[in-house]
Amino acid sequence: MPETPPESAEKPSGFDPSAFEGILSRLGHGGHLGMRYRAHGVGWVEMELPYAERLIGDVETGVIASGPIISLMDNATSLSVWTAIGEFRPQVTLDLRVDYMRPATPGKTVIGRGECYKVTRSMAFVRGIAHDGDADDPVAHVAGTFIRIDNFLG
Amino acid sequence: MTTDTEMAAILGFMPPFAREMGMTVDHMQGGLPVIAFDYGPHVMGRPGFLHGGAMSGLMEIAAIAALRVTVAAEEPAVRIKPVNITINFMRGGREARTYALGEVTRIGRRVANVEAKAWQDDPAKPIATVFMNFLLSSPKQV
Structure with missing residues (x-):
């Protein structure tokens, strides 16, 4: 095995999602849902979505x-692209697939971990999981792609 | 724009999340509900554009509503559980009212395949589409 430094020892990403997310989350859809920044490293970002009654989809179970x-994972995977390349690069989601393993446990915060595993000149390939405390027992798996655009503000 | 009561009648309940996003049944089309919400900070992604997750949530509710209406005709008590969703984003959603309509492609004994699309000004120019698979189960089975 070649010697590689442990992940925790890697140098920090040139892109800090906590600052970026702080601005957008207060204004937009993520902030409205109560989404928050949790942690990040090079090529990955964790966001969290605290449980709230107004997010309930099934009134019988409270799930x-x-x-x-979907919104949580869209945001977490999107931010992970920028921590992977170390800077902001205008992009939009091209596609996203979400597999639902099980319902999220009522009352628990959902944690979304997005990872960017490949970046090309035009594309970024991402994957991630959503869980509610145990990453080995995910609520959902996601896979998606982002495409670079010229003008973020259209 | 119709009321919560009509949406509740179609979905079987009025999900708090749908209400939180300002979703309503805009009108019926071919017997299926067109679900819509207005643009606002609560659905904004990058400044001036609709959040991809918000439009996905809208299409997902439209897909569930289409499936509910379709299965209600034959087996009203059937339970539907989303297994997965694939979303394709085609155009940036602008600061405008957004509509979504689901269509049931196939209902089998255990699985339903449902599509939905979202648009703003022109239904022929969708901003996004989804494919969803649902697991069907009868509450009578124990």
């Missing part, structure tokens, strides 16, 4: 809707 989980 939150799956829509907010």
Whole structure:
């Protein structure tokens, strides 16, 4: 095995999602849902979505809707691209697939971990999981792609 | 724009998340509900554009509503569980009212395949589409 430094010892990403997310989350959809920055490293970002009654999709069980989980994973994977390349690069989601393993446990915060595993000149390939405390027992798996655009503000 | 009551009648309940996003049944089309919400900070992604997750949530509710209406005709008590969703984003959603309509491609004994699309000004120019698979189960089975 070649010697590689442990992941925790890697140098920090040139892109800090906590600052970026702080601005957008207060204004936009993520902030409205109560989404927050949690942690990041090079090529990965964790966001969290605290349980809230207004996010419920099934009133009988109190389980939150799956829509907010899509939003959580869209944001976490999107930010992971920028920590992977170390800078902000205008992009939009091209596609996203979400597999629902099980309902999120009512009352628990959902944690979304997005990873960017490949970046090309135009594309970024991402994957991630959503869980509610135990990453080995995920609520959802996601896979998606982002495409670079010229003008973020259209 | 219709009321919560009509949406509740279609979905079987009024999900708090749908209400939180301002979703309503805009009108019926071919017997299926067109679900819509207005643009606002609560659905904004990058400044001036609709958040991909918000439009996905809208299409997901439209897909569930289409499936509910379709299965209600034959087996009203059937339970539907989303297994997965694939979303394709085609155009940036602008600061405008957004509509979504689901369509049931196939209902089998255990699985339903449902598509939905979202648009703003022109239904022929969708901003995004989804494919969803649902597991069907009868509450009578123990």
